[in-house]
Amino acid sequence: MVVMEKQGKDMQEYFIQNSKEFVGETVTLKGWAYNVRKGGKIWFLLLRDGTGIMQCVVTKFDADEASFDIKTLITQESSVIVTGEVKEEPRSPGGYEMLVHSMDLVSVADEYPISKKEHGTDYLMDNRHLWLRSKRQHAIIRIRHTIVKAIRDYFDDRNFTLVDTPIFQKAATEGTATLFETDYFGEKAFLTQSGQLYGEAGAAAFGKIYCFGPTFRAEKSKTRRHLTEFWMVEPEMAYYDLDMNMDVAEDFVFYIVSQVLEHRKPELETLERDISKLEAIQKPFPRISYTDAVKILNDKGVEFKWGDDFGGGDETIISSQFDSPVMVHRYPSAIKAFYMKRDPENDKQAMALDMLAPEGYGEIIGGSQREDDIEALVGRIKEDGATEEDYSWYLDLRRYGSFPHSGFGLGVERVVAWLCGLQHIRETIPFPRTISRLNP
RNA sequence: UCCGGAGUAGCUCAACGGUAGAGCGGGUGACUGUUAAUCACUAGGUUGGGAGUUCAAAUCUCUCCUCCGGAGCCA
Known part of the structure; x- marks a missing residue:
């Protein structure tokens, strides 16, 4: 029974919604930048994969230099692939976050029409x-x-x-x-x-x-x-x-x-x-x-x-x-x-x-x-x-x-x-x- | 179709007869724990279209267009 459970989990595909079962593991996430908050030597990527949103933490110590420097290029809704370790983290929205090891910027998004502030319904319906x-x-x-x-x-x-x-x-x-x-x-x-x-x-x-x-x-x-x-x-x-x-x-x-x-x-x-x-x-x-x-x-x-x-x-x-x-x-x-x-x-x-x-x-x-x-x-x-x-x-x-x-x-x-x-x-x-x- | 409301920066809004402004978003820079991050600097406008009143119109009048809410009809 234990073996069955282990097999079942190994076969399970990782997505943000079931982060709980992947704490401590290194996984790869494919998605889009929901929001980015940039600091000098640390930055935060809120990554959306269709099932949920994961806060990804990128630092100079844990990520390679090329991945860290993506912060100067990335825009809201750019598509990215991120590899890192899933951790429990009370400071993160959702309770989990990913410590990023490497990142691949798949496509840089143009200026996104839907900003973080409020919009009117008709404008949102046009988009x-x-x-x-x-x-x-x-x-x-x-x-x-x-x-x-x-x-x-x-x-x-x-x-x-x-x-x-x-x-x-x-x-x-x-x-x-x-x-x-x-x-x-x-x-x-x-x-x-x-x-x-x-x-x-x-x-x-x-x-x-x-x-x-x-x-x-x-x-x-x-x-x-x-x-x-x-x-x-x-x-x-x-x-x-x-x-x-x-x-x-x-x-x-x-x-x-x-x-x-x-x-x-x-x-x-x-x-x-x-x-x-x-x-x-x-x-x-x-x-x-x-x-x-x-x-x-x-x-x-x-x-x-x-x-x-x-x-x-x-x-x-x-x-x-x-x-x-x-x-x-x-x-x-x-x-x-x-x-x-x-x-x-x-x-x-x-x-x-x-x-x-x-x-x-x-x-x-x-x-x-x-x-x-x-x-x-x-x-x-x-x-x-x-x-x-x-x-x-x-x-x-x-x-x-x-x-x-x-x-x-x-x-x-x-x-x-x-x-x-x-x-x-x-x-x-x-x-x-x-x-x-x-x-x- | 009828009644009411609204169209101003990319978005959300302010100015309501006298030089068109803010926040967010964008750009540049700073920052090792951010939570719609923050701070500094910066670019961005034929005020929905047309006509009229006036020395002067985003502002007043008429008209058209578009959208929103409600009525009718229905799931």
Whole structure:
């Protein structure tokens, strides 16, 4: 067993994140100069390797002369390869440092656009390709990675099959939203706003499926909650009703939160996230009907009529009543999509659910039990001004073995913003696309 | 699309009718334990574009452009 451990470590590649296991050893680091502090006979290089930042100490006694003299050439973000001994050192940020023996300057960086002082967001977004190197952005993107992994693991471990859905689509999923139009060999095609209708075909073939990919909305939204290109995961489950759907949504979101807490505490601390708010989240999540939600608003003195849709401020008031995400179900059918099943007990209500994140982060999930009655579905398609022809393959799913089924979509970036405690959604994705940004 | 705010040095900002300034970053030099290192010296500007008012405009007026925040729409 001791031998196995030794072998395992010998085979382990050194990177800054696991310095603890290499104390006393001489290792080689390849990375970039995050910062340099120069003295006369000693200088400090903060080296970034993608996993963390290591303080490298260069002195005339421990390093050769050529390596020491690199201090006159090196600039912020220059690429360097350093060899030296890893030591525990309380004076060093991170608790470890490297005593440098030799150094190789791979490339001298030009004057770096992102200085050590503060910058405006728009300037940083113009330099997004470089901004990603900073501690804060590094932490966010790593948390995003953990969220995406949790999403895939959750479904993969529960017998869901991945069914990818097309990005080019012939028609809108939900008539109202504005879509990006493209020329598809002389024919109109739209960038997808949802994979759901295809997901329903998948559920009929595989039982439980999910699709996960980018989604596009051409609305000219200018808010901190909107991107024109964002990632959405959409599970669809055969023989699941609305309550079972909410069970999955709750368990799924709880799993994502717990994975982030388990694996990304250092990153959350870098972001100065109030972790107690995330630790307070518990199952079961509160479930309230739309009608109850309207009562909450009215009790708080908000003028709100049954039948209207919630605005951002309304959602914040409702969600702030709870520590955990809240699921609001049975919305007025008039404000929901045609494919949602009507409540058998009240035709004015749709079997829809939205999940609102705490702390004012808004809607992170939208879903429903789907309409499985072909007559009802055809009726609503016609009410929307479309034809049976437009939805012929979708209606086939009701002609050939219709079945109760449900699903939902979760917006990845809104979850990242919520868990990271960010002010703006544009930091949640490496290269955001908004109404005013297509570059970089 | 509507409402509000802002464009001044590479960056973050000040000057708000009378000769355009600071901090950071850059350059040069000093320093053996720095922590957004410090200290000294130094370079750097058609004040977003256009038009107008005035003896005089970064400053006042109009217009256009760009960006930010909010509303609507939504994940």
